[in-house]
Amino acid sequence: MAFVQKPQVYKSAINTVELGVSDNKITLGGATVSPLYSFDAPIANAPKVGVEITDLGLEGEPKGIVDYYGDCKTIGEQAKKAAAMPGADFVCLRFVGAEPGEGDRSVEECVKIAKEVSEAIDIPLVIAGCKSSQKDAQIFEKIAEALSGKNVLFLSAKEENYKTVGASVGLAYSQKVGAESSVDINLAKQLNVLLTQLGVAKENIIMNLGSAAAGYGFEYVASTIDRVKQAALAQNDAMLQMPVVTPIASETWVVKEALASEEDMPEWGCQEQRGIEMEIVTAAACLACGSDAVILKHPASVATISAMVAALM
Amino acid sequence: MASFVTIGERIHCISPVIREAMEKMNPEPILKRAKEQIDAGATYLDVNIGPAESTGVELMKWAVQLLQENFDNVPLCLDTANAKAIEAGISVYNRAKGKPIVNSADAGDRIGNIDLAAANDAICFALCSKDGVPADNDERMAYCQEMLERGMMLGMDPADLWFDPLFLVIKGMQEKQMEVLECIKMLSDMGLNTTGGLSNISNGMPKHIRPIIDSAMVAMAMQCGLTSAIVNPCDLRLMETIKSCDIIKNNTLYADSYLEI
Numbered sequence: 207m208a209f210v211q212k213p214q215v216y217k218s219a220i221n222t223v224e225l226g227v228s229d230n231k232i233t234l235g236g237a238t239v240s241p242l243y244s245f246d247a248p249i250a251n252a253p254k255v256g257v258e259i260t261d262l263g264l265e266g267e268p269k270g271i272v273d274y275y276g277d278c279k280t281i282g283e284q285a286k287k288a289a290a291m292p293g294a295d296f297v298c299l300r301f302v303g304a305e306p307g308e309g310d311r312s313v314e315e316c317v318k319i320a321k322e323v324s325e326a327i328d329i330p331l332v333i334a335g336c337k338s339s340q341k342d343a344q345i346f347e348k349i350a351e352a353l354s355g356k357n358v359l360f361l362s363a364k365e366e367n368y369k370t371v372g373a374s375v376g377l378a379y380s381q382k383v384g385a386e387s388s389v390d391i392n393l394a395k396q397l398n399v400l401l402t403q404l405g406v407a408k409e410n411i412i413m414n415l416g417s418a419a420a421g422y423g424f425e426y427v428a429s430t431i432d433r434v435k436q437a438a439l440a441q442n443d444a445m446l447q448m449p450v451v452t453p454i455a456s457e458t459w460v461v462k463e464a465l466a467s468e469e470d471m472p473e474w475g476c477q478e479q480r481g482i483e484m485e486i487v488t489a490a491a492c493l494a495c496g497s498d499a500v501i502l503k504h505p506a507s508v509a510t511i512s513a514m515v516a517a518l519m
Numbered sequence: 520m521a522s523f524v525t526i527g528e529r530i531h532c533i534s535p536v537i538r539e540a541m542e543k544m545n546p547e548p549i550l551k552r553a554k555e556q557i558d559a560g561a562t563y564l565d566v567n568i569g570p571a572e573s574t575g576v577e578l579m580k581w582a583v584q585l586l587q588e589n590f591d592n593v594p595l596c597l598d599t600a601n602a603k604a605i606e607a608g609i610s611v612y613n614r615a616k617g618k619p620i621v622n623s624a625d626a627g628d629r630i631g632n633i634d635l636a637a638a639n640d641a642i643c644f645a646l647c648s649k650d651g652v653p654a655d656n657d658e659r660m661a662y663c664q665e666m667l668e669r670g671m672m673l674g675m676d677p678a679d680l681w682f683d684p685l686f687l688v689i690k691g692m693q694e695k696q697m698e699v700l701e702c703i704k705m706l707s708d709m710g711l712n713t714t715g716g717l718s719n720i721s722n723g724m725p726k727h728i729r730p731i732i733d734s735a736m737v738a739m740a741m742q743c744g745l746t747s748a749i750v751n752p753c754d755l756r757l758m759e760t761i762k763s764c765d766i767i768k769n770n771t772l773y774a775d776s777y778l779e780i
Binding site: 391392393395396398399400403433434437440441443445446 | 521522770771772773774775776779780
């Protein structure tokens with residue numbers, strides 16, 4: 207007897223969330239099938255790939271990245287080049303230097319940088335903060351105001367600052383709010399409930415469920431994303447149907463596989479290649495679990511992951 | 520894995536206010552009760568128009584359209600002994616939020632309602648009884664088998680037959696309660712969906728006692744596998760118990776605010 211395929215299509219769907227404006231906007235979410243299961247039903251919007259740059263410019267970046275950006279002198283030039291990277295769907299600007307222990311860049315300076323980057327690119331922008339929730343709340347408010355109308359995603363509102371971030375980013379300036387829960391599945395749902403109760407529309411919320419490099423607790427990330435997708439699709443849980451964005455570069459380039467020099471670890475081979483591979487395997491695994499977008503930084507990783515997504519859609 | 524389905528019981532022609540509203544086709548009292556129940560967390564609303572022998576067709580159509588137009592196509596359970604009225608209700612029913620439920624069939628005179636549900640791609644409540652209260656679980660399961668086979672012969676998905684073991688009033692039939700729970704367990708072990716008129720157990724008890732005993736019963740029944748019930752969703756204690764049991768059963772993911780959503 208011939209095999210009869212029974213497509214597993216859910217009655218529920220992941221919310222669709224738009225980033226950016228007019229011709230250059232992108233849409234995340236919309237799936238009614240398990241992650242990447244395009245053989246069960248067409249996936250409305252393919253997962254997206256973001257390119258991360260930081261306010262510290264090219265300081266300390268691996269050679270392949272420095273080479274790619276070549277002689278970019280300003281953050282604006284660098285942003286433009288990031289947007290032009292083959293496979294890039296959006297640019298993520300991370301304010302590493304806003305952290306009080308990392309230079310404590312002033313709010314005014316952060317706003318200036320954000321505006322410069324926003325003006326330089328013609329694809330959607332994502333703003334990521336630093337390690338301080340308090341500082342994030344301050345810079346997000348002013349950047350959300352300065353980039354009003356640009357439909358920017360802010361990563362992220364956390365348990366400690368969701369009220370201020372939700373009120374400014376989500377309510378006052380109608381930008382998109384990322385809800386970050388650091389691999390805590392119950393907090394993931396709770397933050398969505400709290401932001402919704404605050405008045406932020408479900409269509410303006412994206413989840414950052416947290417991430418970890420493969421081999422560094424990744425199994426918790428995988429099971430968290432997996433359970434969230436099950437709740438969203440199989441259990442029709444409206445408080446978990448927000449699309450998921452997973453920052454990858456900020457996790458994978460800081461582990462020893464990417465940091466150990468070839469002098470220290472000759473048997474591990476080329477240092478930069480190790481970093482690229484960590485970035486690729488982690489991103490691929492997150493997409494397989496259900497991330498609707500991943501954020502990378504190396505041109506080789508961006509090319510590989512965007513090609514993988516294209517081949518699977 | 521799916522969360523418990525609560526079916527609001529408060530649009531019922533036994534209530535004098537609702538009976539009068541149905542007689543005069545006055546929307547206000549019906550809409551008010553519908554809103555209260557939806558706000559309290561009911562998934563489905565039961566629409567009991569009584570036997571309605573002469574006016575049933577018109578009345579059920581009117582009620583279905585009234586409720587679905589005002590409450591975003593809220594899914595409904597069409598509750599009457601008048602089969603023509605159920606069919607008429609389904610003919611104007613919008614399925615966007617869920618299939619209509621035929622309330623109800625049994626293994627006796629009302630077995631034809633399974634045919635009605637099958638012909639209309641509806642869910643059907645199937646009472647495990649023929650005439651009166653079944654003597655024991657052997658009898659209940661025999662009726663279950665009979666109705667299941669009939670539905671499947673007609674091409675129904677077994678998941679669309681929701682079996683009702685018949686909840687019995689505690690005051691008078693206290694010794695039968697564990698048997699009902701065991702029946703739910705047996706139906707659940709067969710992978711079947713189950714339902715029932717839960718409030719029946721506390722009939723005749725003082726008003727302040729009913730939420731307590733209903734909550735205890737729903738928790739025990741959910742442990743046995745009960746997947747839905749016709750209840751008073753405005754009973755806060757009961758609804759909190761159902762939500763909590765859904766958490767313990769991993770039917771819904773826990774969040775600190777789970778009682779508020």
